[in-house]
Amino acid sequence: MYDEKCLLRVGRNVRALRLAVQMGQEELAEKLGVxxxxxxxxxxxxxxxxxxxxxxxxxxxxxxxxxxLDKKAAVKLAAQGPGRGTGSQSCTAKAGSGTCTKPQGKDHR
Incomplete structure (x- = not known):
């Protein structure tokens, strides 16, 4: 089940992903509109x-x-670094792979 800890983890995961694709904070902020x-x-x-x-x-x-939301999934994807490929096959985490798990059923991408 998702909880507030998942939301707090988002920032660390975003940073890991941003660094993996060699994007600056300012560039990501602009793309995000913040x-x-x-x-x-x-x-x-x-x-x-x-x-x-x-x-x-x-x-x-x-x-x-x-x-x-999932630390292990973010670390795994970030470790692949730039040019890691695109699409859900290269970055979709498996349910149960970390503290937070996605609801069973349809992929919510």
Missing amino acids: SQTHMSNMECGRVTTSIRGLLKLANIFDCSLDVL
Whole structure:
């Protein structure tokens, strides 16, 4: 089940993914439609993002929401680095792979 810890983890996962694709905080903030300061606060866990923000981030990184909420999935994807491929096959986390798991059933990408 998802909980608040998942939301706090998003910032760390976003930072890992951003660094893996060699994108600056300012560039990601611009793509997300927020200030660089807000992006920094998000990565540090001082602010959380909305569902809309999560969807935008998933689209920017071309990954499922699981990758943003699940530490193991984000680390695995980030380790693949730039040119990791695109699409859900290269970045969709498996349910149960970390503390937070996605609901069973349809992929919510």
